[in-house]
Amino acid sequence: ALATGAREALERIDLRLHHGIHPRVGVLDVAPIVYLRDRDRGAACAEALVLADLLGHEQGVPVFLYGELARGRTRQQVRRGGLHALATRMQAAETAPDFGPPELHPTGGAALVAARPPLIAFNVELAPPATRQDARRAAATIREGGPQGLRGVRAIGLWLERRGVAQVSTNVEDHHATTLADVVDAISLDATPAQAELVGLAPRAAFAGFPENLPLRNRRTIEQALAAAKQTST
Structure with a gap:
């Protein structure tokens, strides 16, 4: 399914015409194989290597x-x-891809492949009159290695021009160590969260203690998606 989706994306999207503020190096950008249980780690690693080979040699993407x-x-x-x-x-x-050609795909750029546990893409919009500088300061404070130093958290501060709001955009790489509520609490020390957004899915455990008074768009768990898929297949 990932390889088929990659083929469609490469046919439909030209990265040279894309404009955005989030870091990326390709149409696919990141294509991880996610495992939910430690015992599935080996199989996920093997599948990730197969995917990398397919993308590199069949799709021509480094x-x-x-x-x-x-x-x-x-x-x-x-x-x-x-x-x-x-x-x-x-x-x-200075660097070379692990699979595929030694140069970028002309319209698709490059792809990054890994095998990993769930990563949660979680964004928090700040209440006005917060600025881009406020978002950057909050991000620098909460990311791992910062003054608040939330374990397994990557964060950047952005300004969403179309909506006119500042946003702290995070990746939570270890939801057992840092819940989404922990992220909100840490941001609240420097700014006022107005609403939050989940991009994709998150494990149910990541929502432990999440504040009920903070609006959260797209609240959906991995467990819900798996249950729905199981019902569809039966």
């Missing part, structure tokens, strides 16, 4: 592994400086 498949290399390291900077590093032989 693939960079990250995480445990690449000795801990992070998405941020590959994305550093954006697509143009990655192309420059590839041309200078």
Whole structure:
């Protein structure tokens, strides 16, 4: 299914015409194989390598592994400086893909592949008159290594031009160590959250203690999606 979706994306999307504020280096950008149980880790790693080979050799997309498949290399390291900077590093032989051609796909860029537990994409919009600087300050405070130092949290501060609001955009990589409520609480020390947004799905446990008075768009769990898929198949 991932390979089919990748083929469709490459046929329909031209990265050269895309404009956005979130970091990315390709039409696919990140294509992880996610495992929910530790005992499935080995199978997920094997499937991720098969996917990387398919994307690289059948779709012509240079693939960079990250995480445990690449000795801990992070998405941020590959994305550093954006697509143009990655192309420059590839041309200078400073970095090379693990699968696929040595140059970027002309319209699709590159792809990042890993095997990992669930990662939660969680965004918090700040109440006016918060600015981009306020969002950046809050992000720097809560990300792992910052003053608040939430474990397994990556965060950036953005300004959403179309909506005229500041946003703290996060990836929560370990929801057992840091719940979404922990993220909201940490942001609240520097700014006032107005509403939140879940991008994709999250494990049910990640919502433990989530504040009932904070609106949350797209609240949907992995468990709900799996149950719905099981019902459809029976």
